[in-house]
Amino acid sequence: MPDLSSVTGVRRTYARGALSEADLAADWLGQFTRWYDEVAASGLVVEPNAMVVATASPDGRPSVRTVLLRGVSADGFEFFTNYGSRKGREIAANPSVALIFSWVPAERQVIVTGTAARMTRAESAAYWESRPAESRLASAASPQSTVVASRAELEAAVDALAATHPDRVPLPDGWGGFRVAPDSVEFWQGRPARLHDRLRYRRSDGTWVVERLAP
Numbered sequence: 001m002p003d004l005s006s007v008t009g010v011r012r013t014y015a016r017g018a019l020s021e022a023d024l025a026a027d028w029l030g031q032f033t034r035w036y037d038e039v040a041a042s043g044l045v046v047e048p049n050a051m052v053v054a055t056a057s058p059d060g061r062p063s064v065r066t067v068l069l070r071g072v073s074a075d076g077f078e079f080f081t082n083y084g085s086r087k088g089r090e091i092a093a094n095p096s097v098a099l100i101f102s103w104v105p106a107e108r109q110v111i112v113t114g115t116a117a118r119m120t121r122a123e124s125a126a127y128w129e130s131r132p133a134e135s136r137l138a139s140a141a142s143p144q145s146t147v148v149a150s151r152a153e154l155e156a157a158v159d160a161l162a163a164t165h166p167d168r169v170p171l172p173d174g175w176g177g178f179r180v181a182p183d184s185v186e187f188w189q190g191r192p193a194r195l196h197d198r199l200r201y202r203r204s205d206g207t208w209v210v211e212r213l214a215p
Helices: 028-042 086-093 121-130 133-141 151-164
Strands: 050-056 062-068 071-073 076-082 096-103 108-118 175-189 197-204 207-212
Touching: 028 071, 028 096, 028 108, 028 175, 050 076, 050 086, 062 076, 062 086, 076 086, 076 108, 076 121, 121 175, 133 151
Parallel strands: none
Antiparallel strands: 050 062, 050 096, 071 076, 076 175, 096 108, 108 175, 175 197, 197 207
């Protein structure tokens, strides 16, 4: 058995800040933008746009992975992927998802629940064209989430695609964006003695309410 004695004793005191109702922006988007900008400017978090996306199969088996946030607006949080990937297939069958931005060095988290829907082909194409050529090649060549024999097989697929499309790799039919329309956005601020601040914007009957959650 592994020795986990050191794990049980790992503790730190969170004392970087506090979050009160009076601190909050008027809406979740304003608060998210404020926190994101602060975390990004602090330099504490290498990729502040990294978020964990949790999905579930129709029979309730969950899966998680880290992706990069590529846009946010009042309509929701945006990311891009292969629609044939595990997350793409699970969203197609069950569009309820959860997101988490885990900004541990800043002692903050943002937790989102909502409904994912495909972005338009035009929106996906606009983002696709903004990506580096190497990223377009890798995404188009990779049968994401499927079993492959070796890395060499993947590299050969990329080389073959590069030879076929030396100038520009077109947007694949099975690749594009998802937008997660939130029904709740929780802002978590670490506090001393584990008495953390948790303030949540929650959609209720077409409006948003703010509520404090026990830590």
